[in-house]
Amino acid sequence: MERSFKQEVELLRLGEGETFHGEGILAVTKALLQSGVSYVSGYQGAPISHLMDVLADAHEVLDDLGIHFETAANEAGAAAMLGASINYPLRGAVTWKSVVGTNVASDALSNLASAGVKGGALIVIGEDYGEGASIIQERTHAFAMKSQIWLLDPRPNLETIVRMVEKGFELSEASNTPVMLELRIRACHVHGSFKTRDNQPPRFSRNNVLENADFDYGRICLPPSVYAQEKHKVEVRMPAAVRFVRDQGLNEVFPGRLSEIGIIAQGGMYNGVIRALQQLGLADAFGESQIPLYVLNVTYPLIPEEITRFCAGKRAVLMVEEGQPAFIEESLNALLRRADLQTTIVGKDVLPMAGEYTGEVVLSGIAKFLQVVVPDGVDPARVSSAYEQITAPKRRAKELLSEPVPARPPGFCVGCPERPVFAAMKLVERESGGLHIAADIGCHTFSTLPPFNLGNSVLGYGLGLASSAGVAPAMGKRVISVMGDGGFWHNGITTGVANAVFNQDDSVLVIMKNGYTAATGDQNIPSSGRNAIGVPSQMDIEKTLRGLGVEWLKTVHTYHVGTMVKTLRGAVNSAYKGLKVIVADGECMLERSRREKPIIAQKLKAGERVVRTRFGVDEEVCTGDHSCIRLSGCPSLTIKPNPDPLRTDPVACVNNGCVGCGVCGEVAHAAVLCPSFYRTEIVSNPTALDRFLHRVRGAVIGWFQGGAGARPA
């Protein structure tokens, strides 16, 4: 695991009235414990990866309370675990990255929502939207609406987030409905504080087991129960939820002086709205706003009487709703129409329909709103001059810089074992011409960026091979699919491999076996050798593939670029018609260094012989054509000013970040690039023989090199 929370999890033991200082994710975990959950699960993915890491590191705290934790195979598995709450008063929570995770989980979620729950069921959603997102831009809101799952969108401060976790369970039980808690990227990582309460041992758990299984056909999602369940949703559960949200005051109204207008905002938008108002001189540092605010900590369902009460008597109300379609804004218009209120709803006409509502976007939207409605007591000229002043630096910078600075997207790490696979693919493409490459989700998706530009489509996690099934028969050259080992275990094993073998697809699959779900922070997977809490497992990708009926199977260490080129070439040109699988074996360098660093440090300390390797480029031999960079993209393989006064183009060089993986040398060999690369092997704590040989060789070579001194040292 990339990040350890071993120290932080101690915060989970804080008791009544103590103060917690820490990250949002950790606060959510604490809130789960304060709510008496019986079981927790999920699937990692930014921005909630750390929640899974925290739960894994906190398993001792969980064990003490009798709470069951396991990592799910995928989000569908996690959602299905919530089935425990259908029949029994067990509180459970699961988490995943959304919208993609919700997509995967949707089958189980529909069934869960239809059956309804006895015990509180909470789904913590990491809404991966806007800056820092790594997926398609969609709203989870639609899922909540179509399955009638309540959606919480708390104000992004730890107090409100924790309160909403606790109230979420109560709401779930009061309305027999699962509840989603949506946390945006920055809210997951927000650092703040709140007053803690004692952890609640779950009513039923490992420590206090249920005696009898419950049978109720009404809970089964088959006709005729499903008809009754749908009616129950609209006739009983929805009104119960509306009552609970209203009675408990989960949404918040903040009064303001300018009563003829108002702003309705999703809870997650609150801080951004306040900051924009502060910048326009309409709010103070403590959120005291001149414009009345109605903040939706619950964005589904809406509470009609709260909305009509807020809007009544107002000329215009701004709806700050991030993302599209504008479900809430549309509902507001319908609600006001039904209540026969003439308040104008302003929303997507001054705010963008698509994209994240950053500070700048909200500021600009509110400024436009004020300029359109011109409320009494606000000077529109002051608003526009404040807005101009705030946005001036951006325009000035554009003038001064004259061209945009180069983009810096994420890429493969130094020493990444996946990079050389794409170097090899590039070399195979040189001979074969362009190939269709069905890419997948994982660190390896970086292959679609420069310098590789490899990968024609991305259809979802573990779906690389499945996404090639339609295109492969229509292609003159064999199609290559890529899948990570994370994607393999997530679903690629069935949707990809089993299906391709079953249908006898003529295709090439490269499985990146780096040992972990590296892109999400190196969480363990079935082939890692250990599960999330460190218990050994014996599962093996190659054995699994053989078991599935894969006959053409080769495992190649990824750093051997030449061998990888030959293997890929062999697979692309092979006479064998079925599925050809290449397991590209190479452990994630981040995880490997984390493991090896302390061992090496210990050896050095103990005086044991250690050989350190690093690579270099001869600046005199390098001609500055940078083909090595176009085939590698390693961050430590970079450029520097040409030391040769006659040359102007920069030369390649290897910086101190080099971990000595050797791929640049391998690529130079496989691509017949140039003789500039060299490897240095430096011996620490050398033996007597090392020293002797070094001296003798130095003396002889020094003599041939001439000049002062007989040996180079």
Added chain:
Amino acid sequence: MSALPERPITILIAALGGEGGGVLAEWLVDAAVAQGFPVQSTSIPGVSQRTGATTYYVEIYPVRAEELGGRRPVLALTPSPGNIDVMVASELIEAGRAMQNGFVSPERTTLIASTHRIFATSEKMQMGDGRYDSGKVLVAAKPLAKKTILSDMAQIAQQAGTIINTVLYGAVVGSGALPLSKEACEAAIRKSGKAVESSLKGFELGYACARGEAVPGQPAPEKPAPNVVPAEWVRSKFPAPIQDVLALGVTRLTDYQDSAYANLYLERLAPVLVVERQAGGEAEGFPVTRETARQLALWMSYEDVIRVADLKTRRDRFERVRQEAGVEADQPHAIVEYLKPGVEEIADILPPAWAAWLRRRAEASGWQPDPEGGLEVKTTTVAGFLMLKAMSRLRPFRRASSRYAEEQALIERWLAAIREHAAKDREAAPEIADCARLIKGYGDTHRRGRGNFVRIFETLIEGKAGTPGLAARVRAARDAALADAEGKNLAETLTGTRSSSIAGAKGQTVVFMPRPAQASAPETQESSASR
């Protein structure tokens, strides 16, 4: 209550994955918590931790929470333009990105940035020089920020044996823009418990740097001016403005081959100078001769196995490798070379007839380099060293080699064209001279580069002196050839010129084809010269 500050202090940290930007944010939070200030931080780790650009955002309300009577400030999760008090950038272009996004304003922002460059992939992967002009960022910083603290903090960090985030942290605190005490900030480092001593050292240096105190580790200027004294002969025969380049060329070629070869260099340049002088180039300092002199020196010292073996066995090269790898005095170490001489490289140093025979044999047998093959030669062992040393001693035979004959023939054609153009079109001539830059690299890269050169040369340059607008077209073609290694841009650019000679030229551009099998098809005079 009315005396309370109306807004929090905002700090935006722009860093690259792995530089410890997150730890820096944590230290600031810890120090603020220790002093009792309401504080909040957010970040967007996601996948940006994998070497990409990322930001961390901290807001501190500069009044102790207990003095607020239960009120809590509302702190924002995202930075807003025009609303940043301290902008920290761990690299120069990231500072530029912050400016571009409006996060540096003259009313409020203290800009603290390291001036070193970490090049983006798009800058590194160009055939030529794709570097962003970072001078622009430095120039823009002063008018855009209220206060700037700009220094090569990567260098300072390296000297202190620490990571850049510690130096930046020190500079943030030293800038005086935050209500945090130095003691509280140092305590935050101690509390984190990792590499405390080196981090505190980095912190101290950053602190001093922000206070304008002298800090060790400031870098030397990028490229020291060449300091080569031109020989008497050069001084008497060539005008002053180009003497420095000629001196470098003479030194290089004497080192490469011998003094006779250096003389050939000067003899080749003399007629170019004559033509340029006649065309009135003196007033501008002989730009054509100067550029030709630079390129000719490089071209005449083309890289063959003899040259590579020579460069790799030199004493100063061994010394440089040791320094780069951080090898201590007397520390045993090995240097391993990655060499892969193929048919072409061997044919290059054989006499033309032998080379032709070898190439025919290789072609007939369908020889292709084995991707798994290649030599790893340990030049720090006696045997490995002597092998390369012996190779370098083949230098006297170079003049008889096939590659020598081919290079000299193409050089003569290029020089003839420069002379012809210099007389008629002073704008085009330096562009033509600069085209020699396309021929670089080894193996396939070299073949492609050379193919591009020949293609441009034969399509646009040779026999086309005086064509209107030629300079711009040559420049465009050269840029296109440098822009993508596959040569697609060049093909489009050349086709776009709609020159009637293109169809004919296509039939002649032999080496442009990547595969040797196709490369030797038409045996015209041009094609053998262009091999």
